[in-house]
Amino acid sequence: MEHLGIADHLHNWTLSIQLDKKEAAHSIYEKLNKHIVEYDTETLAAYFLIESRYHTIVGNLQESRQSLAKAREYEEIFTELQHYKLFFAEGFIYYYEKQYQDAIATLEKAEKYMSPSMEPAEIGEFHLIKAMVYYFLDITSLSAVHAAKAVENFKTLEPLSFLLARTELVLGMNHLDMSDYETAEKHLLTALSTCKKIKNHSLLASANLNLGVLYVTRGLPATAIRYLEDALAGKQKRIELNVLFLLADSYWKTNQAGKAMQAYSEGFQKSLDRDNTKTKWEFAMLHKKYEDRDNFEIVWKEGIEYFRRVNDKYNVRTYSKELAQYYTDKKQYEHATTYYLLALI
Template sequence: MERNISNHLTIAAVMNEWAVSIRFDHKESAESIHKELKNHINAFDVETLITYYLLESHHYLTRRDTEHSMLSLENAKEYAIHFNDTHRYFLHLAEGIFFYDKRDYQSALLYFEKAENYIEQLEDPVWIGEFHLRKAMTFYFLDVTNLSVLHAARAAKEFSSSDSLEFLLARTEMLQGANHMDQLNYEPAEAFLLKALATFKKIGNQNYLSSANLNLGVLYTERDLPAAAIPYLNAALQGKQDRIKLKILYLLADCYWKTNQPSKAMEIYKEGFRISIEEDNMIKKWEFAMLHKKHEDRLNFESVWQEGIDYFHHVEDFYNVRVFSKELAHYYTEKKEYELALKYYLLTLK
């Protein structure tokens, strides 16, 4: 039965319930509350309407709907003359999340730093912790590991204040594990990731459970333990999370080749290559093509890898420039072709 939410106090309570559902990734509950609130939008005062549009933007982003998310932000901005500092904080936070989801991490950081100017308005440790978690995640993808570590620790401190925040703490621990991986601290990385995995299993969040399994697969791959990585990568694949499927398939194919299971590797590789073509994902298409040349077509290995690295450089995917250049530089060093080795070692500094 639909609640009567025309009363101001009831509206505020439902709005808070919506914010909690969004924050804890309860998608069905968030969608249900969104529909309920939308039916009463004409009864909202200006302050409530601003809060509604800012939350709605966040809600749409959790559903990967960037178009409607930006529309909600534009709706909120129509009332900018009525904004208080808390509204300004949530506006810039939402703008940062929007660009983060588009993988424009520099723009995301710019808006998160604008939001930080108003963070003193916040008293709820959850909101404070979420801000530091989002900034930590942004620094992680910008390869500024030390600052990612700093903000992740501040987020973990806020989320450790209550057992009810274990989901957000587990998300933070997963990032802390990834940061330790970047610093080659594999034992604490494994401990953080296994702890996060256990929490996601307990609360039954399939989305983050798949991500934790993937990160453990990445950890064991980086430690050159492909046999240990395979069960976690298969578990991540079974989670059927489209947003990370191509990355899982890439790592899984690589691990099957490294453990002398070429038929399984080819099956996984073909699926990943097919999906990357269907989705017109040129970056992943190049990654799969380069993986195939590495394991199955050594005759064309050098030319395809050189061309692939040129493509990554052209589209400013400097992460892949660094990753593939490092391996190609090592290959040329082993062949004693030092001029080419130096060329690709220099690209790892991009």
């Protein structure tokens, strides 16, 4: 392969990885890998840094780390940009592993090698990944700051509409967490529109789900249903249980008991099939809230105890607060106090 040909392939490979186009990335990987013995040291250094990111997006995290180890063999000839790419690729692995504290620490190492001369796409991607890591660490304000920086870098790059849509989605989720519903709606609808335009079904389903969450949170279940049904139609396994739970709840709230039972039954069974104890309890507690009131108290108490055992503080707080209100309404104040205290953990 000619040097210029290799450079072009490496650029296209990077772009396909950034846009999460796994099939295109795999095709380029196979083409480049056949000629690896022909590459000089500079090309090998660049190749292994990109190869690490390729293995990460397809879920081969062990191979991803091996690629980074190979890249480090050429560290003495690294440019500043390649030092950045090394730490960014490592932070990228931690992000996929959900080791978010390690991801932040490594991304901060990468940041030391960033410069204004870098491509806007690279700068934007850095801020997007950092925004997502902060989001999962519940550091909403910093997530929003980095997401806004990502938007500034992506907004003029038409080929990177996918990354812009992801960033708008993260911004919407941040503003939803901050109860800034109007701004959240604006960002989520922008993400939805872009996803439809670029026909990215995975991201489209996520945008619909988060719009559903927004309208459920605002007490508008009838509006939420339309987006949640579209999210379910997207057939994305990673969000399916969340969608079914919110759909069942919204159907019950809008007096559509038949549809609610169908969504509940499907979600509960899939929780069992996937050995997902957390969502199994969530679906069981939802059912007792609306249908099987005779067993409401015992199932909710057992569910809260399960969430305490696994240190799921969010669900302990959420369900304890609702159960405390239930006991308050029944004037059983001793029980109410117990669960109000749990809601404060």
